[in-house]
Amino acid sequence: MKLRIAIQKSGRLLEDSLKILKECGISIDNGKDQLKANARNFPMEVFYLRNGDIPQYLNDGVVDIAIVGENILFEKGGGIDVAEKLGFSKCKVSMAVPKSENYESFTDFEGKRIATSYPNTVQRFLDEKRVKADLHVITGSVEIAPNIGLADAICDIVSSGSTLFKNNLKEVEVLLKSEAVLAVSPKINDERKALLEKLRFRIQSVLQARQNRYVLMNAPNDKLDEIIQILPGMRSPTVLPLAEEGWSSVHTVINKDKFWEVIDELKAAGAEGILVCPIEKMVL
Known part of the structure; x- marks a missing residue:
């Protein structure tokens, strides 16, 4: 049993669709001008279709899921549910x-x-x-x-x-x-729904990572409580002692939309040596 996914065969959605699947750890064997391909390391078949045809393939149950623009679903996709908003091709x-x-x-x-x-x-x-x-x-x-x-x-x-x-x-x-969404066929069966949930878990991890940054900084211990209060981390930051007495290393995750205002506050509170790293995957 394989999960059958449709993506746009050309145009603005193709590259980003393949990119998010790759970031989910899914490798696709695809030759030039091939209209159907298999994933090497996930039970998935990929169908390359014209964007406007995808809603019909979903409604007919020819494919189980698709990466497609909301605008196409609104125009042609009555009865098709959206499992995830993907944040690209806005x-x-x-x-x-x-x-x-x-x-x-x-x-x-x-x-x-x-x-x-x-x-x-x-x-x-x-x-x-x-x-x-x-x-x-x-x-x-x-x-x-x-x-x-x-x-x-x-x-x-x-x-x-x-x-x-x-x-x-x-x-x-x-x-x-x-924006691009992960749309689901109304005819998907239970076995393929289980595969879809595995894929959704991976996609959510990728999307969370894209929205956040991993931040490390050095903080004087007498300013530690003030700095921790500024941080909007997932739960609480990690605090480790430095070799230099009176200083600690603080590690946390900051949403990229709030990033610069938080960094300004941290600097004003006494944080130094602030490092910012991209996150590859983020599992909540």
């Missing part, structure tokens, strides 16, 4: 109009032509806002539609916003914030 699904347009509110879309690759997502938004508009489904470069007179507005993925800028468009409404 983007938005947004409405955009020409820069020259004086946009005031969503009611400006009334009666307009909207070009999009996400018709279901846009229609939900319009229905919720009770706005009627004409949708033009485009699978290619959506951003060009207003420039060639095909549409008055667009809805598409926005990452940096540079593509909108190059096409003289501006973002006016965010319909959905998206």
Whole structure:
């Protein structure tokens, strides 16, 4: 019995999907242009699929799990559960109009032509806002539609916003914030669920490690209590005596989002020789 996972065969998700599997200790035998591959050291088969096809494969039970963008699940993946948010390939699904347009509110879309690759997502938004508009489904470069007179507005993925800028468009409404997720087929059986839980354990360890840093510092003993109070460690820091009398070595883990403010406080409290190390895996 093998866990069957689908990942995008090309594009922005492929590299990061393979990277997280590798960090989970899973080696994949994959030749060039191969559409299915086996893992050497984990009971897993990898299917390389078109991103837009993945929800159907999940719903049909052809694959058990997939690494896919939330935006694709929202558009095509009714009934598919998300086991983990993976924290990469973050983007938005947004409405955009020409820069020259004086946009005031969503009611400006009334009666307009909207070009999009996400018709279901846009229609939900319009229905919720009770706005009627004409949708033009485009699978290619959506951003060009207003420039060639095909549409008055667009809805598409926005990452940096540079593509909108190059096409003289501006973002006016965010319909959905998206990132890569681990999605689960509604038809997965119990044996494969057990394998999925093993994989989730590994993924959670990798994601925790990415969010934290291991920090070591030297602290004068008369400042030790103050320094320990500053530290937001998992439970309590490790404190070891140094060879130099009156000093201790303090070891802890700090979330990367709080890192610099904590370091500033530690320095002010008397900590010296602060070392920061990446964490490969973090098992809670």
